[in-house]
Amino acid sequence: MTKLSVNINKIATLRNARGGNIPNVVQVALDIESFGAEGITVHPRPDERHITYQDVLDLSGVLTTEFNIEGNPITKFVNLVLQVKPAQVTLVPDKEDAITSNAGWDTVKNKTYLKEVISVFKEHNIRTSVFVDPDPAMVRAAAETGADRIELYTEAYAVSYANGKKGDVGSYAECAKIAHELGLEVNAGHDLSLENIGYFKEKVAHLEEVSIGHALIAESLYMGLEKTIQNYLKLLK
């Protein structure tokens, strides 16, 4: 079984559009948990365009499933994660002005830096995951950073699936296998959807967890959050 962590960034985007508290991000997260999701993911960006640092603090006190905080480990982010002590921190090499995450780490070039950051989180018993492209060299170097997991960046898969090239899942399957052999657990995320998740799950072994937000919230506009989450859970069994 692969765990579903729902990324609620887009709930905060909607809330922020009016400056009030509709929808209430914390309440939606609790409802998502009650609908069966096994985790909540947030990605507080430096400009707080969606999830704010205060949201992360508010969520940390009330969530009962696995809390996953994603982001570039700038000092402000590291301090927030250490304060909250979530189950998992996912390190993403985001540029400040990026519209969304658009690349995995170069774990070869950044190995020393990642090792240092990861050791800080490890001292506080926070599981670490490193966001990487489906490239065996990046996976092998990730294993040398001390990380517990990798998160495979799935945008390329989602694009290829939409273009009818299902075979492009091969590099992901290979990287998941290498990661597993090296003792790393495997997460995946970005642009996964009800349409493309089933094939990914079928072809990529050792898939511990997927974090899904953008498509899941869009699909919920038609199906409602509860039914959408249940449909994901069926595909991830």
Ligand SMILES: CC(=O)[C@@H](O)[C@H](O)COP(=O)(O)O
């Ligand atoms: C790390 C990752 O893959 C992203 O999908 C991210 O969490 C989404 O961020 P935005 O919601 O800001 O696009």
Ligand SMILES: NCC(=O)COP(=O)(O)O
């Ligand atoms: N780590 C990926 C994530 O949290 C969700 O990405 P997306 O589904 O919003 O593209």
